[in-house]
Amino acid sequence: MKQQDFEARFGARWDQLTGWLESAPGPARKAVATGLDAAEVPARYREVCQHLALAQDRQYSAELIERLSRLALAGHQRLYGAKGTLLAPVGRFVLAGFPQAVRAQLRYVLLAALLFFGPLLLLTGALQRYPEFAYVVLPAEYVDSFEEMYGEDTRALGRKRDADDDAVMFGYYIWNNVRIGFQSFAGGILFGIGTVFYLLYNGVVIGTVTGYLVQAGLATNFFSFTSGHSAFELCAIVLCGAAGLRIGYALIAPGRQRRVDALRGAAQAAMPLVIGSAGMLVMAAGIEAFWSPRTELPAAVKYGFGLTLWLLTLAYFTMMGRRGAA
Amino acid sequence: MLDTAREVPTPEGIELSLRLAGPVSRALAWLIDLFLRLVVFGVLGVGLGMLGKLGVALMLILWFGLEWLYPTAFEVWYGGATPGKRSLGLMVLQEDGTPVRLSASLTRNLLRAIDFFPFCYGVGLIAMLLNRDFKRLGDIAAGTVVVYREPATRHAAVPEAAPVPPPVPLTLEEQRTVLDFASRAGSLTQERAEELALLAPRLTGTAAGALARMRLLSIANFLIGRGA
Numbered sequence: 001m002k003q004q005d006f007e008a009r010f011g012a013r014w015d016q017l018t019g020w021l022e023s024a025p026g027p028a029r030k031a032v033a034t035g036l037d038a039a040e041v042p043a044r045y046r047e048v049c050q051h052l053a054l055a056q057d058r059q060y061s062a063e064l065i066e067r068l069s070r071l072a073l074a075g076h077q078r079l080y081g082a083k084g085t086l087l088a089p090v091g092r093f094v095l096a097g098f099p100q101a102v103r104a105q106l107r108y109v110l111l112a113a114l115l116f117f118g119p120l121l122l123l124t125g126a127l128q129r130y131p132e133f134a135y136v137v138l139p140a141e142y143v144d145s146f147e148e149m150y151g152e153d154t155r156a157l158g159r160k161r162d163a164d165d166d167a168v169m170f171g172y173y174i175w176n177n178v179r180i181g182f183q184s185f186a187g188g189i190l191f192g193i194g195t196v197f198y199l200l201y202n203g204v205v206i207g208t209v210t211g212y213l214v215q216a217g218l219a220t221n222f223f224s225f226t227s228g229h230s231a232f233e234l235c236a237i238v239l240c241g242a243a244g245l246r247i248g249y250a251l252i253a254p255g256r257q258r259r260v261d262a263l264r265g266a267a268q269a270a271m272p273l274v275i276g277s278a279g280m281l282v283m284a285a286g287i288e289a290f291w292s293p294r295t296e297l298p299a300a301v302k303y304g305f306g307l308t309l310w311l312l313t314l315a316y317f318t319m320m321g322r323r324g325a326a
Numbered sequence: 327m328l329d330t331a332r333e334v335p336t337p338e339g340i341e342l343s344l345r346l347a348g349p350v351s352r353a354l355a356w357l358i359d360l361f362l363r364l365v366v367f368g369v370l371g372v373g374l375g376m377l378g379k380l381g382v383a384l385m386l387i388l389w390f391g392l393e394w395l396y397p398t399a400f401e402v403w404y405g406g407a408t409p410g411k412r413s414l415g416l417m418v419l420q421e422d423g424t425p426v427r428l429s430a431s432l433t434r435n436l437l438r439a440i441d442f443f444p445f446c447y448g449v450g451l452i453a454m455l456l457n458r459d460f461k462r463l464g465d466i467a468a469g470t471v472v473v474y475r476e477p478a479t480r481h482a483a484v485p486e487a488a489p490v491p492p493p494v495p496l497t498l499e500e501q502r503t504v505l506d507f508a509s510r511a512g513s514l515t516q517e518r519a520e521e522l523a524l525l526a527p528r529l530t531g532t533a534a535g536a537l538a539r540m541r542l543l544s545i546a547n548f549l550i551g552r553g554a
Contacts, residue, residue: 003550050338052340062505063483069342167380170383171390175390179390179394185436187440267468
């Protein structure tokens with residue numbers, strides 16, 4: 001068949017599909033405008049694919065081949081690029097997907113927890129005997145500023161005296177803490193080194209501060225500030241770290257896959273952990289900004305609140321999404 | 327044929343061609359995006375600044391959103407491209423040619439932190455130069471590519487001329503060559519087109535100059551079946 005006849009015979013059918021694809025996505029409105037029913041689109045798309053193959057094989061002009069490939073590409077994107085609304089997946093993610101993903105990566109979560117809580121507990125304990133060691137780990141001004149933030153005369157726990165108010169700190173905690181979470185995940189692509197560094201570093205710093213303040217007799221102030229948001233924040237640090245370790249390990253030991261493919265699979269498996277952690281960090285920021293600094297509440301109330309959140313968090317990760325899971 | 331074209335096989339047994347975008351156009355797109363984000367932050371920042379403390383909080387959250395979520399929001403809900411990419415005719419696709427998905431877009435944009443390391447996309451640039459598909463690390467992990475939205479050279483239709491059958495039978499490849507010549511004829515200078523036409527004496531015979539060019543166009547018209 002000559003190209004001219006080919007175009008004359010099928011041109012109208014191509015134009016119909018083009019028209020359908022160009023009008024915005026959505027089920028209802030197309031059929032009227034183009035005369036093509038949505039149910040016919042897949043068949044029409046396969047027809048175009050076949051025509052493209054024919055046109056290439058018969059060496060029709062580049063213009064026609066280009067026109068058909070553009071149409072085929074648009075059809076391919078519409079048919080295979082299934083996109084849903086966002087809300088239903090969000091609900092499913094919170095109720096089941098996130099805890100399931102965490103349990104699926106349990107090895108990495110435990111390793112990240114070890115890398116983070118290990119130095120944290122170690123330094124907290126060590127500083128009870130050797131408090132001056134804090135000055136080896138952290139600059140002196142830094143240690144002093146912490147003493148100020150949790151000292152007896154502070155009006156808002158966890159802040160310097162000239163610090164800004166709750167809302168500002170809320171914005172700051174989101175901007176800063178979520179960024180750190182994202183970075184410790186991203187560091188995993190350097191064969192896990194970046195993530196290990198972030199986990200150890202945060203463990204060392206937090207452990208030093210905790211240990212120093214406890215031995216300085218400011219434990220009540222410090223823990224009544226931190227207990228509220230500690231569950232969400234510390235778990236999120238560990239989970240971001242676990243996500244980073246997951247992709248780092250895929251690069252180190254890809255198994256029976258190419259490193260690229262292992263990395264891609266790992267990134268997909270790790271992404272729910274990062275997204276969930278970001279949500280937890282935002283909640284932690286809210287608690288840290290509006291609840292934790294309140295000095296008017298008795299410490300026991302704040303401990304109780306913090307403990308409840310820890311129990312709820314652990315229960316959430318161990319129990320949610322069990323039903324219906326494979 | 328071109329090393330920046332990537333063929334994607336589809337389940338229907340055809341190959342789609344994606345044209346990959348290189349570091350320079352992507353860097354320009356990033357600069358445009360950076361500029362836009364600074365403008366948005368500047369304009370909204372002035373407004374939020376008047377709200378006092380609450381405004382400062384909102385500004386911090388706004389900057390967080392612009393820094394981390396802006397690319398993903400546009401890539402997923404605005405046709406695969408941030409405004410910067412769009413203005414340069416670029417878009418992000420999955421490697422299989424389908425629109426980029428939310429988790430892939432998040433992956434590539436969160437890993438931007440490492441691609442940016444140590445400064446100004448040092449790691450990302452090295453990765454792109456070492457990679458056949460110009461992928462930075464985020465693209466490798468997410469399985470995405472950055473491509474040109476439209477083909478750069480739009481082939482023109484074969485210009486009309488009185489159809490004439492070729493004096494000798496032509497193979498498919500020879501037919502294709504004549505057709506390619508005909509569709510490019512409009513964008514060539516008259517002199518160059520005539521010069522090229524002289525390269526096919528078996529088709530143009532003794533004709534020279536403008537006549538040889540017309541002869542090839544006529545054969546092309548016959549080949550696509552005009553006037554049959």
